[in-house]
Amino acid sequence: MDWTILIYKTIFLFIILFVTLLVAMYSTYGERKVAAFMQDRRGPNRAGPFGLFQPLADGVKMFMKEEIIPLTANKKLFILGPSIAMTTALLTGVVIPWGATLKIGGREFSMQIADLNIGILYVFAMVSIGVYGIMIGGWASNNKYALYGAIRAASQMISYELAMGMSIVALILTTGSLSLHEIVEQQQGMHWNIFYQPLGFLIFLTCAFAETNRAPFDLPECETELIGGYHTEYSSMKLGFYLFAEYINMFVSSAVIATLYFGGYNMPFIDQLGLSPNTVTLLGTAFFFLKIFGMIFLFMWIRWTLPRFRYDQLMNLGWKGLIPLAIFNIFVTGVYYFFTELT
């Protein structure tokens, strides 16, 4: 391991961390603006021009609020909950290829922190650990509404993880690789996976909504039934961590969807423009972020359009709708590749 790579990776890691936090911060602003637009309101417009400093003000407010740990709560686990939620949310960004390679001083630097050969499974593992943040936090609050929220979150996430995993299996059959970098490289030009796996994409998207606890799957924090859901007892920055982790998850899952199904940092027709490789790389990264923002907008759009599911509807959709559909998708993909590889 030589030092330039090590230093580069460290700097890049901090840049990604910073960008993730920044995007998550401005997603809260974006969400309120989108909601306002859909409901014919103005949204935040007091702090700074167009209300742009609103996230900063919210952050300061979160830090200044009184910190309450309920007397009957399990103190250690009460603190552990939001920490897990935040950590696992941030860990996923490590394997996402944010861009192609940059050439600086005759050396190539990959714009990906770790090119694991099992990148997709790593994302999946982090998602499956993420549920502990909610479960432990909800249980440690020692509040029945929080417990209900935690239990709902756990059962929902387990149910939708299955369908999500199966939609990924079909995708792996098409790509033949588990490495996110290779999957992106295969989608050059307009060979985006969404054209090869439209059904898989829809299943994955639905499951991504369920895994991030976003509407219409936000039953764990359903206000009308559960007060605040799993974070009922939380206050101050611990509550902030939970809310923030949701936005980070939304950003990261948008990035994963863009990587898997929309060609990642690939831009159509970019090779024909005759630009220098570094410019192409940077443009690709910008285009990747454009795709991510599009996905985030889709998340918000759906949240403010569709009403919440009922709990039995949620379970029916997961177990009786998505899982058989995902199995069917695997079957069709398998049969297709079996016959095309034979001839």
Place this chain on the structure above:
Amino acid sequence: MIFLFYMLSAIMIISALLVVFSKNPVNSVIYLIVCFLAMAGHYILLNAQFLAVVHIIVYTGAIMVLFLFVIMLLNLNKAIIPQKSRVTRISAVITGGIFFLVLLAATRQTFEIHARYPFRGDIGLVSEVGNTLFHEFLLPFEMSSVLFISAMVGAIMFGKKDA
């Protein structure tokens, strides 16, 4: 590397002991999760990334969530340990000791196996695991999946009251 190995081993042993000794079942489950994560770390030290991640997904992400789920639902907040009779306790110690002997004997065998099949760096990577499973061990693999199916069908049969 060797430092990481000892650190992970220490974490694993301590958390495994805490699983047994902690009074609160929820704490036990959380220590078991820590233990499994440390085990995944060991896999990564062996360059078995695929095994490590699958271990996390299956054990940490699915099975332990179900454990935690059941414990939370049953609200096993306080430790309820019924006092067992002396005979039960003594027989438990004896069976535990015998099991330990068996484990010890099995571990001794690994030295010979290790000598026969030297360690390869790529053994835990996904393509290698897949090739081994689907070429060398295809029949046992398929048999175990049939076993899983029968277990699932059995569970559904138990779940259905008027079947």
